[in-house]
Amino acid sequence: MASQIHSTAVIDPKAELGVDVSIGPYCVVEADTKIGDRTILEPFSLVKQYTEMGADNHIHPHACIGGEPQHTAFKGEKTWVRMGDGNSIRECVTIHRGTVQGHEQTVVGSGCLFMAYAHIAHDCVVGDGVIMANSVNLAGHVEVGRKVIISGMSAVQQFVKIGDYAFLGGASGYKQDVPPYMLAHGVRGMLYGPNLIGLRRNGFTADTCKALKKAYKVIFRSGMTKKQSLEQVENEFGSIPEIMTLITFIRDSKNGVTPAANKNGGEAA
Numbered sequence: 001m002a003s004q005i006h007s008t009a010v011i012d013p014k015a016e017l018g019v020d021v022s023i024g025p026y027c028v029v030e031a032d033t034k035i036g037d038r039t040i041l042e043p044f045s046l047v048k049q050y051t052e053m054g055a056d057n058h059i060h061p062h063a064c065i066g067g068e069p070q071h072t073a074f075k076g077e078k079t080w081v082r083m084g085d086g087n088s089i090r091e092c093v094t095i096h097r098g099t100v101q102g103h104e105q106t107v108v109g110s111g112c113l114f115m116a117y118a119h120i121a122h123d124c125v126v127g128d129g130v131i132m133a134n135s136v137n138l139a140g141h142v143e144v145g146r147k148v149i150i151s152g153m154s155a156v157q158q159f160v161k162i163g164d165y166a167f168l169g170g171a172s173g174y175k176q177d178v179p180p181y182m183l184a185h186g187v188r189g190m191l192y193g194p195n196l197i198g199l200r201r202n203g204f205t206a207d208t209c210k211a212l213k214k215a216y217k218v219i220f221r222s223g224m225t226k227k228q229s230l231e232q233v234e235n236e237f238g239s240i241p242e243i244m245t246l247i248t249f250i251r252d253s254k255n256g257v258t259p260a261a262n263k264n265g266g267e268a269a
Contacts, residue, residue, distance in 0.1 A: 054085035063093045069122030084110030091116040167195040177253045190261035220260035
């Protein structure tokens with residue numbers, strides 16, 4: 001099928017379009033952009049300068065990809081948004097370019113779903129298969145791992161890291177790192193154990209899920225110091241790759257790790 005470009009769309013001559021793309025009425029594609037094969041731009045969507053996207057992406061009305069970063073130090077430098085394949089970008093989503101103070105690029109993986117009004121700020125790195133529900137907001141420099149789900153109207157503070165397969169509840173705020181495989185929610189996000197339903201859906205074995213549940217109790221509820229608890233978990237479960245991923249994430253955290261909640265929803269002692 002040949003590319004279909006509506007007569008009212010504005011395509012800069014310096015834009016590079018793949019094969020079989022579909023660009024609807026009143027879309028704008030600026031210079032120095034790359035639109036991958038079979039990508040669909042619905043009416044009124046905007047792809048701004050210094051944006052690259054792979055194949056089979058679907059950009060819905062009024063989404064804006066590649067906007068200038070909301071950063072007071074930004075002076076018009078050449079920075080990028082780079083996006084993989086097969087992403088669904090719903091209505092009014094905004095994804096901003098990187099900064100020279102950061103990575104010089106904002107990176108989105110493949111197979112993601114960003115629901116209406118979600119925002120990805122400058123220098124974020126979002127992994128494959130991420131789902132961000134309506135009105136989720138990522139501040140600058142946030143890193144989101146693979147297969148993470150962030151529920152609606154949640155906000156993540158700048159420089160926070162969210163580990164692979166984590167699930168973040170809705171209407172929550174996150175100012176510290178969320179470890180991989182964990183479930184977090186609450187107005188001030190706290191941990192409530194492993195994301196067991198999500199892990200099972202993604203093919204994790206029963207033994208791995210049990211080990212993560214035991215590791216969570218030792219690390220977050222035993223009362224040991226971080227050093228002691230991580231050493232005990234490593235000694236007991238160190239042969240399991242997911243456990244080592246969890247331990248490494250916590251050891252490497254520069255922001256501190258989101259605390260566990262107690263039975264009343266407050267921070268565990």
